[in-house]
Amino acid sequence: MTGPPPADRYARQTAADRPGIAQPVPLRPVPEQPWSRIFAAALLIFALLLGGWEAYWRAYGVHPGIANTYGLWTIQRRRIDAGEGDATVLLGASRVFFDIQLPVWERLAGRRPIQLAIEGTSPLPFLEDLADDPRFTGRVLVGVAPDVFFSGYQYRGGVLSYMRRESPSQRIGQWLSMHFVEPYLAFDDPDYALATLLARQPWPARPGKRWFTEVRKLSESELDRNTHLWSKVGDDPQYRELARNIWREGFEPSDDDPTPQEAAKAEHEQIERAAKAVAKLRARGVRVLFVRMPSTGEYIAYENKEFPRARTWDALLARSGAPGIHFEDYPELRPDVQGYYLPEWSHMARPDGERFTAALYRVIQRDFWGPGAAEAAAAPRSPAAR
Amino acid sequence: MVFNSLTFMVFFACVLAMHSLPFSWTTKKINLIVASYLFYSAWNPPFVILLWVSTVVDWYAAQGLVKARRQAARHAWMVLSVVANLGMLGYFKYGQFLLDNFTAVMSALGVAYHPAHYDIVLPVGISFYTFATMSYTLDVYLRRALPAQNLLDYALFVTFFPHLVAGPIMRPTELVPQFETPRAASPQQLRFGLALMTIGLFNKVVLADSFLSHVAESVYDGDKIPGTLDAWAGTLAFSGQIFCDFAGYSTTAIGAALCLGFAMSDNFRFPYAAVGFSDFWRRWHITLSSWLRDYLYIPLGGNRHGARRTYAALMTTMLLGGLWHGANWTFVAWGGLHGLYLAAERALRARFANYRPGPLMFVVLGLLTYALVNVTWVFFRAKTFGKAWVVLRGMLGQSGAVKPILDTFSLLCVLVIVGGMVATHWLMRGRTLESVIARAPAVLVSIVWGLLAFAIVIAQGAGSAFIYFQF
Numbered sequence: 001m002t003g004p005p006p007a008d009r010y011a012r013q014t015a016a017d018r019p020g021i022a023q024p025v026p027l028r029p030v031p032e033q034p035w036s037r038i039f040a041a042a043l044l045i046f047a048l049l050l051g052g053w054e055a056y057w058r059a060y061g062v063h064p065g066i067a068n069t070y071g072l073w074t075i076q077r078r079r080i081d082a083g084e085g086d087a088t089v090l091l092g093a094s095r096v097f098f099d100i101q102l103p104v105w106e107r108l109a110g111r112r113p114i115q116l117a118i119e120g121t122s123p124l125p126f127l128e129d130l131a132d133d134p135r136f137t138g139r140v141l142v143g144v145a146p147d148v149f150f151s152g153y154q155y156r157g158g159v160l161s162y163m164r165r166e167s168p169s170q171r172i173g174q175w176l177s178m179h180f181v182e183p184y185l186a187f188d189d190p191d192y193a194l195a196t197l198l199a200r201q202p203w204p205a206r207p208g209k210r211w212f213t214e215v216r217k218l219s220e221s222e223l224d225r226n227t228h229l230w231s232k233v234g235d236d237p238q239y240r241e242l243a244r245n246i247w248r249e250g251f252e253p254s255d256d257d258p259t260p261q262e263a264a265k266a267e268h269e270q271i272e273r274a275a276k277a278v279a280k281l282r283a284r285g286v287r288v289l290f291v292r293m294p295s296t297g298e299y300i301a302y303e304n305k306e307f308p309r310a311r312t313w314d315a316l317l318a319r320s321g322a323p324g325i326h327f328e329d330y331p332e333l334r335p336d337v338q339g340y341y342l343p344e345w346s347h348m349a350r351p352d353g354e355r356f357t358a359a360l361y362r363v364i365q366r367d368f369w370g371p372g373a374a375e376a377a378a379a380p381r382s383p384a385a386r
Numbered sequence: 387m388v389f390n391s392l393t394f395m396v397f398f399a400c401v402l403a404m405h406s407l408p409f410s411w412t413t414k415k416i417n418l419i420v421a422s423y424l425f426y427s428a429w430n431p432p433f434v435i436l437l438w439v440s441t442v443v444d445w446y447a448a449q450g451l452v453k454a455r456r457q458a459a460r461h462a463w464m465v466l467s468v469v470a471n472l473g474m475l476g477y478f479k480y481g482q483f484l485l486d487n488f489t490a491v492m493s494a495l496g497v498a499y500h501p502a503h504y505d506i507v508l509p510v511g512i513s514f515y516t517f518a519t520m521s522y523t524l525d526v527y528l529r530r531a532l533p534a535q536n537l538l539d540y541a542l543f544v545t546f547f548p549h550l551v552a553g554p555i556m557r558p559t560e561l562v563p564q565f566e567t568p569r570a571a572s573p574q575q576l577r578f579g580l581a582l583m584t585i586g587l588f589n590k591v592v593l594a595d596s597f598l599s600h601v602a603e604s605v606y607d608g609d610k611i612p613g614t615l616d617a618w619a620g621t622l623a624f625s626g627q628i629f630c631d632f633a634g635y636s637t638t639a640i641g642a643a644l645c646l647g648f649a650m651s652d653n654f655r656f657p658y659a660a661v662g663f664s665d666f667w668r669r670w671h672i673t674l675s676s677w678l679r680d681y682l683y684i685p686l687g688g689n690r691h692g693a694r695r696t697y698a699a700l701m702t703t704m705l706l707g708g709l710w711h712g713a714n715w716t717f718v719a720w721g722g723l724h725g726l727y728l729a730a731e732r733a734l735r736a737r738f739a740n741y742r743p744g745p746l747m748f749v750v751l752g753l754l755t756y757a758l759v760n761v762t763w764v765f766f767r768a769k770t771f772g773k774a775w776v777v778l779r780g781m782l783g784q785s786g787a788v789k790p791i792l793d794t795f796s797l798l799c800v801l802v803i804v805g806g807m808v809a810t811h812w813l814m815r816g817r818t819l820e821s822v823i824a825r826a827p828a829v830l831v832s833i834v835w836g837l838l839a840f841a842i843v844i845a846q847g848a849g850s851a852f853i854y855f856q857f
Contacts, residue, residue, distance in 0.1 A: 020680055022559040026649045
């Protein structure tokens, strides 16, 4: 014989059941269970799973490193406000970020620059931010990746807003994470977050919805944001091909692409904004140097087609009046001459980045920032010099 | 600081350690107050002053109420408390909104009014702690409760960090008595509290942030027009996101308090299994709905003065309840829709007083309730009425031939998580979490706990704020 289900001995009233009275102290019963054993077992299961997860990603080739978070960027940006306003600052997208090696620069210059480049993001807002900050009186190198710079693309554009609103709690969290978590855990990387991993599985395509593969992990960073291309991109042919295919997807025309008129308007706006920021910086003696970082293969073919030099780079230098280094103009910076290896056509392998940094620094000192280079720095390198 | 952050983990470990040391009860309470101020100031230190203002005003107002001999004096003390709290709320939360609307009205009258820019940052959780402190004075005014015996207990009630910024909105009578005598969590309470925190954080970090938020954002924050499937998927995703976010916060808060030996009120009771809207509001954000009932609806007359006054009180309560959520007319529309639903349900219940639905119709009515609740979420989530209409048109199949917005994975997330959530709410409809855990094999509880904790860590949440912090 079955009777009604036994009453829930943990059932209790809520404020919804007691209108118009002073609410009593709530009941918070603990379910009857051997909680000590449950807790110990849960902790063991958690530790085993986490250990296995960490081992899996280490076996895949991932090393523990510092996450390139907004908080980490903010720490570097604050150096300018904290007495290092006369420093050399590196702005740009991933090419400046991955390819310029701070220890090499420091060895040659005697001082480490501040790395503020951030991947997939136009450096213009950051250049404007420095232009508006009277505490900054140093020098600034602005990397130009044509598809990012002249479109104004902002993959991580929220970083400035984060910096301005960073709470004490976020600041402490960043410090704790970069000292006590990130250096020890390989899986702690946005590329291996649970949802990211699941989303990149080969789910059937939805009719009418074009699939874009998200850019995969490409780099490894250190505490001061010195960053290099992840060795797997160069060493693992399959991973390298994946990285190239992701760029290829971006080279294909898409419905979301701007019209030629919209693209031209965006280019014009970026150049005008850059010119204004440069004028502001130069007015207080800051030296600005644009650098077109190397690219190769299908990437440079795409850039030359969509962002031809005469329409973009040359126009930028002419309008801003700032000097610039285009890698194609300097044999010491050309991958085809120096053999710099760019596994996925856009970023250099770490040893090549180190060689490139030294070469770039020497060119800058010789022609722009070093003693006796004032004349060259005064005028942009003309297209005729090519 | 947010619960889903490394900073909070370290903070909470320190608080637990301090609370377990052999200090006097008064010292422990002072420790908790200091910790709570630290917790709040971790967002923006100067706003701690607002907490002090809210605490001090209501403390003295309640003292004044007790000492007052004339009704007019009692009334004046009550008004002082309400004006001070609502004034603070109005200035920080609704100042820009009022100014914008005033400018719009002036413009409609042909007057070009250009106010100075009103650059005020909204103090996190202000709507929650002003309501908590007001309930203290109002309970004393309404002679439902006596004032706290000492300022320390009352100040701790206001600032106690688990409920401070996003509820549950505690009443002084629920918490102050717990501070009067020494309390310590038993080992069982500590472990169950940690288990509750794990469940809450799983809801927030894994379900809401990792899998549902991007689906809602794609539909609501982009400039593309959603078709029927995308509009429904985006809205259902938001219904899941806001539940997992907010109920996740409440569960974590309840767990954190329990780890310290304190009991906090239930705030959610599986609301997506509600049948009817009065049932929904007995299950959703219970501490707010009961607050509005006790301090707004009932004082407005409730159901004691005939049908017309009842409906007017109902609509007023829900419209103001909508406005409480945010300084935007879309929130008022959200509250207004709920008011209309409640009024319609009341009328139908009066008309069909003897109707009792069968099992199938019961489920149908439950699903209808959920569908209509989703319609209200459109106004809650959309930043403008324009966007709300675009999504509503999509949900009604009126968008025409449009391109898909969401990919297969996003649709699967909605199907699995929101489908699973609604099914779970129905299974748990008449039960409590505690009863289910009590009946489960201990091994299973361990495995689920370990898996939830593992999922939280590998989800790598970015420490994003809870949705209700902005309210």
